[in-house]
Amino acid sequence: MATSTLRATWRPLSLPAASAHALQRSSQNVSMISTSTFYVFGGELKPRTPISADVLRVAFDRDLAKPADVLTHAAPSSPGQGDAAQWPVARVGAHLLRHPDLTKTCLLLWGGRGGKEMAPLPYSDYEDVWVFDRDTASWFTLETSGDKPPMRSYGTAVGIHEAKDRDKVYVHAGCPVQGRLASLHVLDVATRKWTKLPDAPGPARGGTAITTIAAPGEPARKLLARWGGFCGHEVGGPLDVFDPKSNAWSSHDAKVEGEGVEPSKRSVHGFVELFGDRKVATGGGEEKQALAVMFMGEGEGAPKELGHDGAGKFLSDAYLLLRSKSGAYSFQRLSVEGKVPEARGWFGYDALPLSAGASGHGQDGTRIVVQGGLxxxxxxxGDGWVLDIV
Structure with missing residues (x-):
């Protein structure tokens, strides 16, 4: 694991006006299936009004020199009803993930808020875990069992591929019919069975983010890390880490290197794993492992009584999550090249490993896609951005 200075570069996607209009939304989901293709589902253009149940596929070239191609898989006129029952209804604040096994050509959708009451969509014969088959552009439902998590919106989810036919999806936090949640559930994709895990440390919250990070000394084994959220006000630290092996949470004071304070409190932000076994040098000269990237979001000072109806104080910054040899966590401001996207929250995002050839810099890295938001x-x-970190 070599020590290096990470190079981070923002670049905008070139989107024709019609494509940018089709992608204009917040509270949507983005799922990357490759470093040059992602899917968009759900969201709102007007507050608390789902925009559509269409599935949009966005493809672009490696150098981002050509306009991106946006393909729309149009929903039937009345999804979720009659002959169109095998298509999910429009929703906001759902959870959309690529299958944890990247060899599988499907996306997994769960939860969200929609319907006439704009409430969390209840379980039914046509509402459980949805699967989108990318090859046929069609949906079907998985009937799950076990200790099912309460339906909610604005939670957070992440998938882990452990081995062949050992794939897990973790769902955490969010807003059920009343209040907010601190719960953590895991779905075994093969058996379709849910298991309830220990609740995260309080407060219960929505608009938070979890990501996978490498376990100390075991880069192939994953932990879950959580930071931020909204519990009536924006939340910052501590950094909460869940270890599936010990089935336990731990909390860690994570300050910004050289500043002695934590990053700005935030919700509806981005938090993704930094792929590859990388170390960076800190201001004090110590080498630390770079684990994840946190970026953007809604900061403190927003008009909370307006919720979706009003804009808040948004952020455009980015931080690396680091871990020392002793196991202490910290953040480091990420210095970026290129034009920085305007501050935002409530956006769709995802990340995938970036190969040395695709990065154009001769070394592996991470590619993050950010789309839309408020x-x-x-x-x-309706814009789209790529952040490459190599």
Whole structure:
């Protein structure tokens, strides 16, 4: 594991006006299936009004030199009803993940808020875990069992591929019919069975983010890390870490290197794993392992009584999550090249490993896609951005 200076570069996707209009939304889901293709589902253009149940596929070239191609898999006129029952209804604040096994050509959808009451969509014959088959552009449902998690919106989810036919999806936090949640559930994709795991440390929250990070000394084994969220106000630290092996949470004070304070409190932000076994040098000269990247989101000072109806104070910054040899966590501001996207929250995002050839820099890295969201002018955005970290 070599010590290096990470190079981070933001670049905008070139989107024709019609494509940017089709992608304009917040509270949507983004799922990357390769470093040059991602899917978009759900979201809202008007507050608390799901935009559509269409599935959008966005493909772009490695150098981002050509306009991206946006393909729409149009939903039937009345999804979830009659002959169109095998298509999920429009929703906001759902959970959409690529299958944890990247050899599988499907996406998994669960939860969200929709329907006439704009409430968490209840379990039914046509509402459980949805599967989108990318090859046929069709949906079907998985009937799950076990200790099913309460339906909710604005939670957070992540998938882990452990081995062949050993794939897990973790669902955490969010907003059920009343209040907010601190619960953690895991779905065994092969058996379709849910298991309830220990609740995370309080407060219960929505708009938080979890990501996978490498376990100390075991880069192939994954932990879950959580930071931020909203519990009536924006939440910051501590950094909470769940170890599936010990089935336990731990909390860690994680300050910004050289500043002695934690990153700005935030919700509806991005938090993704930094792929590859990388070390960076800190200001004090110590080498630390770079684990994840946290970026953007809604900061403190937003008009909470307005919720989706009003814009808040948004952030455009980015931080690396680091871990020392002793196991202490910290953040380090990520210095980026290129034009930085405007501050935002409530956006769709995802990340995948970036090969040395695709990065153009001769070494492996991480590619993050950010799409849409809400800005400080209370505008839903239709843009797309790529952040490459190598």
């Amino acid at each position: 800005n400080e002018h209370n505008e839903r955005l």
